[in-house]
Amino acid sequence: MMLRPRWIGALIFALLLAAGFAWLGQWQLERAVESGKAVEAPTETVLPLAQVAGPGAPLKDVAVGQLVEFTGTFVPGDDQLLEGRLNDGKTGWWVVGHVNLERDGKPVALAVARGWAADETTARAAMARLAEEPASEQRIVGRILPDEQPQLPSDKKNDPTAMRSLGVGQLYNLWHGVDGMDVYAAYVVQRGAPEGLVQIDSPPPIAQTELNWLNVFYAAEWIIFAGFAVFLWYRLVKDAKAREDEEREQAEASAEAQESATAGTVE
Known part of the structure; x- marks a missing residue:
């Protein structure tokens, strides 16, 4: 079933779509990290x-x-x-x-x-x-x-x-x-200390970094879309196979019924 040309083509399309969604997710994640980079304040300039x-x-x-x-x-x-x-x-x-x-x-x-x-x-x-x-x-x-x-x-x-x-x-x-x-x-x-005292250790402040959570959310959405594209292909193939199995079973049942009817007429 999955090896039929149309489903192989659909799989290729789904994978390309998923790859596009994954790229968009990576781009959004890079944006989140980039916008969250700490900006060093010029604290050491007097x-x-x-x-x-x-x-x-x-x-x-x-x-x-x-x-x-x-x-x-x-x-x-x-x-x-x-x-x-x-x-x-x-x-x-x-x-x-x-x-x-x-x-x-x-x-x-x-x-x-x-x-x-x-x-x-x-x-x-x-x-x-x-x-x-x-x-x-x-x-x-x-x-x-x-x-x-x-x-x-x-x-x-x-x-x-x-x-x-x-x-x-x-x-x-x-x-x-x-x-x-x-x-x-x-x-x-x-800075410096009077006689008899030690200079107080006062290092520069630690730069705070915050992620852009909106971009992170968008990145997660694109990853979900990528997974959904592959899942949709799988679901379509599964449903198509289920329909074909059902049609085949109905056809077999109809054929058996016709054969039974023909056998009864002959007798």
């Missing part, structure tokens, strides 16, 4: 802070991890400690400073993570040295990151101001001379 973020507004996703530069003044004595901070896989302490800078002619406050220490004693010693330095304007380069959610201190009774996360709101309440000032809802991890 940009002016004013170009990347503004005070009082959440940091935009495209700005997260961007290297920025600005000119500002560290406020002596306003450094704070953050405990439980990882640096190259080791837990330690961050020293976070308060920087004042100008934006549109107005003073603005910004948190800057200045460096890391393996223990609290080293961190506090570095803080003491920084508090003695005179306030002077300086150029600062670092990676800007979004504000963190505040966490309760592990020892609220002995040190209620201890912090484990860099929440700008918490720092703002501890800083001096910031009443009425705008503040950045983000912080900068400083």
Whole structure:
């Protein structure tokens, strides 16, 4: 049955149709992968802070991890400690400073993570040295990151101001001379570190990749169509064979009935 010329021709047509559908499915899948490729943001190009973020507004996703530069003044004595901070896989302490800078002619406050220490004693010693330095304007380069959610201190009774996360709101309440000032809802991890501290490890952000699921869906549809083309050929052949078998059985039954009738007449 399947070796008849018309069904062989139909099979060839079905296979060509399935191949076309499969090609379309592959094309849609390639489109999904291509459109889902991560676009590397130029985070390693140092940009002016004013170009990347503004005070009082959440940091935009495209700005997260961007290297920025600005000119500002560290406020002596306003450094704070953050405990439980990882640096190259080791837990330690961050020293976070308060920087004042100008934006549109107005003073603005910004948190800057200045460096890391393996223990609290080293961190506090570095803080003491920084508090003695005179306030002077300086150029600062670092990676800007979004504000963190505040966490309760592990020892609220002995040190209620201890912090484990860099929440700008918490720092703002501890800083001096910031009443009425705008503040950045983000912080900068400083490139380089003051004496006695280790530079904080701040790698560039990992680019996120998302597939175009609509193209994936279309690709799956074309693959289903390709399979259906071959299945349709098989079903047509099967139905044709079933019809021929039924017609043959009817013809045989009719012939037997005619023979029986002829035999009865002869007798």
